[in-house]
Amino acid sequence: MNNKTIGIIGVGNVGATLAFTLATNNICSNILLKDIRNNISQAMALDISQAVQGTSSNTKVTACLNNEDFKECDIIVITAGIARKPNMSRDDLLLTNAKIVISVMNEISKNNPNAIIIIISNPLDAMVYTALKSSNYPANKVLGMAGTLDSARMSYFIAEKLGFPNVNIKTSVIGGHGDSMVPLVDFSTIDGKKLNEILSSEDIVDIIDKTKNGGGQIVKLLETGSAYYAPAYSTIGMIEAILNDTKECFACATLLNGEYGHKNIVSGVDVLLGKNGVEKIVELDISNFEKEQFQKSINNVQELVDVLEEKIFNKK
Numbered sequence: 001m002n003n004k005t006i007g008i009i010g011v012g013n014v015g016a017t018l019a020f021t022l023a024t025n026n027i028c029s030n031i032l033l034k035d036i037r038n039n040i041s042q043a044m045a046l047d048i049s050q051a052v053q054g055t056s057s058n059t060k061v062t063a064c065l066n067n068e069d070f071k072e073c074d075i076i077v078i079t080a081g082i083a084r085k086p087n088m089s090r091d092d093l094l095l096t097n098a099k100i101v102i103s104v105m106n107e108i109s110k111n112n113p114n115a116i117i118i119i120i121s122n123p124l125d126a127m128v129y130t131a132l133k134s135s136n137y138p139a140n141k142v143l144g145m146a147g148t149l150d151s152a153r154m155s156y157f158i159a160e161k162l163g164f165p166n167v168n169i170k171t172s173v174i175g176g177h178g179d180s181m182v183p184l185v186d187f188s189t190i191d192g193k194k195l196n197e198i199l200s201s202e203d204i205v206d207i208i209d210k211t212k213n214g215g216g217q218i219v220k221l222l223e224t225g226s227a228y229y230a231p232a233y234s235t236i237g238m239i240e241a242i243l244n245d246t247k248e249c250f251a252c253a254t255l256l257n258g259e260y261g262h263k264n265i266v267s268g269v270d271v272l273l274g275k276n277g278v279e280k281i282v283e284l285d286i287s288n289f290e291k292e293q294f295q296k297s298i299n300n301v302q303e304l305v306d307v308l309e310e311k312i313f314n315k316k
């Protein structure tokens with residue numbers, strides 16, 4: 001085990017599941033938990049610490065009741081905020097969660113100057129923009145988790161269609177984390193073969209549709225919140241790549257600097273993750289159709305950013 005500290009702000013469904021998985025798998029030496037509800041962070045620290053006793057992990061889990069104790073984190077995951085309920089889109093959470101993300105960034109920046117920040121709160125791309133805009137962290141150190149989750153969902157729907165659970169599937173989903181996400185059919189493979197060599201075009205359209213609605217399907221069934229096991233697990237891969245400096249490729253939300261012709265806007269794209277966070281943005285040679293879809297997705301994120309600029313950052 002490395003000597004690394006992961007901080008988690010917001011110890012609800014996603015935050016607690018993430019903490020439990022990190023701790024029981026010995027992925028870091030310390031986990032600091034913080035929530036606006038102190039009793040919840042204390043309860044989760046106790047419960048997860050007691051679970052760790054049944055494993056060979058040495059991870060220590062601590063609840064931080066004040067800002068000064070939440071310090072010297074290598075990575076901070078922000079899941080603070082409200083989650084959507086049936087008939088809500090992720091965008092409906094915009095202003096509430098933006099205010100929460102701004103207050104959290106203010107709380108953490110002084111005592112965690114070198115941390116890499118992974119945002120999970122929705123609407124994801126707009127929250128990464130908010131975190132960057134309201135802090136002095138460099139763009140490579142503030143990123144969002146969503147593309148890895150959307151890719152996992154696409155892989156699941158491919159496996160479901162094939163009926164083989166253990167087939168080697170690779171998928172990539174870029175664009176914003178919302179209805180306009182862009183599943184990349186040409187960059188997805190089943191055992192090294194392109195999707196259209198194995199699946200009919202009707203099946204591929206169905207998989208794309210299900211991927212886009214994958215989160216909504218779970219929200220509808222849960223009725224009181226949104227998915228958390230797959231979101232937490234998708235974050236673990238990103239954390240391990242950063243801690244172990246692997247430079248592995250993940251679809252993550254990051255500030256674009258000219259990639260795909262866009263600047264100063266956050267979107268999900270393939271990136272290489274390492275000890276500096278986003279080490280490199282990988283620009284794929286996507287088709288004209290996918291470029292159009294990506295542009296639509298950027299437009300959706302830009303609409304949210306415009307609302308934030310007007311209502312939160314007070315810029316005309």
Ligand SMILES: NC(=O)c1ccc[n+]([C@@H]2O[C@H](COP(=O)([O-])OP(=O)(O)OC[C@H]3O[C@@H](n4cnc5c(N)ncnc54)[C@H](O)[C@@H]3O)[C@@H](O)[C@H]2O)c1
Pocket residue numbers: 009010011012013014015034035036037040079080081082083084093097100103104119120121122123124145146149177225226227228231
């Ligand atoms: N990016 C993704 O792919 C993805 C996936 C799932 C969920 N989400 C988003 O993650 C967020 C969390 O989801 P959840 O299911 O864990 O919700 P949840 O309601 O179970 O947990 C949210 C937690 O945040 C805490 N909180 C609220 N304001 C806070 C503040 N100012 N400081 C510290 N803690 C605060 C709450 O007390 C609560 O414990 C939601 O916005 C949800 O939409 C994103």
